[in-house]
Amino acid sequence: MPRTFRMSEAHMAAFSEQQRQRFEDEMVVYLTREYPAEAARKGEPWLRELIREGIEVAKGYHITLECDVARYIELMIAVAPDFDDSPATPWAEGILTEPWLTGEQKLDRIYEHVMFDRPESEEAPVPRPLDSDIAEEAYERLWSSCPELNRRRLTKDLRDYAYRRQWMAAYRGVEAAR
Numbered sequence: 001m002p003r004t005f006r007m008s009e010a011h012m013a014a015f016s017e018q019q020r021q022r023f024e025d026e027m028v029v030y031l032t033r034e035y036p037a038e039a040a041r042k043g044e045p046w047l048r049e050l051i052r053e054g055i056e057v058a059k060g061y062h063i064t065l066e067c068d069v070a071r072y073i074e075l076m077i078a079v080a081p082d083f084d085d086s087p088a089t090p091w092a093e094g095i096l097t098e099p100w101l102t103g104e105q106k107l108d109r110i111y112e113h114v115m116f117d118r119p120e121s122e123e124a125p126v127p128r129p130l131d132s133d134i135a136e137e138a139y140e141r142l143w144s145s146c147p148e149l150n151r152r153r154l155t156k157d158l159r160d161y162a163y164r165r166q167w168m169a170a171y172r173g174v175e176a177a178r
Helices: 009-034 036-042 044-060 066-078 090-096 103-117 132-145 158-177
Strands: none
Touching: 009 036, 009 044, 009 066, 036 044, 044 066, 066 103, 090 103, 103 132, 103 158, 132 158
């Protein structure tokens, strides 16, 4: 029979700090690999401070799952450290403060804005702000015509280029039908 061990607040704090340090270390490795120019230019101390700040800011928007916090921090480096209240991304704060959205849903919607703001083609970008209902219907159309996606959300990855174009066409089609 295992011994009974009661975790004190000090134990919990130490465990929490250990987990936080592990997360920070993993994010430094990830951001350095994915954003090498930015990481080299700014340096590891800057990255670590960005990660710490990102954890706290994300928590304020009720984004607490580790994978979602990592996505939030990636947006801070890919878009801007203050993307949540920047005049360049006026739609972000509205999404982040929606009380009925989960952290994952908030980040999915922000990623959609970022992903489709600057299409790689000469076509006009999808109008802003994105209508969440139209975006979801566009995804449903994409997923039904592309079952190989397994209902996966799109990313900025080059492998999703053709799918992003299909999603934009679906978005425009749904919007025009309304």
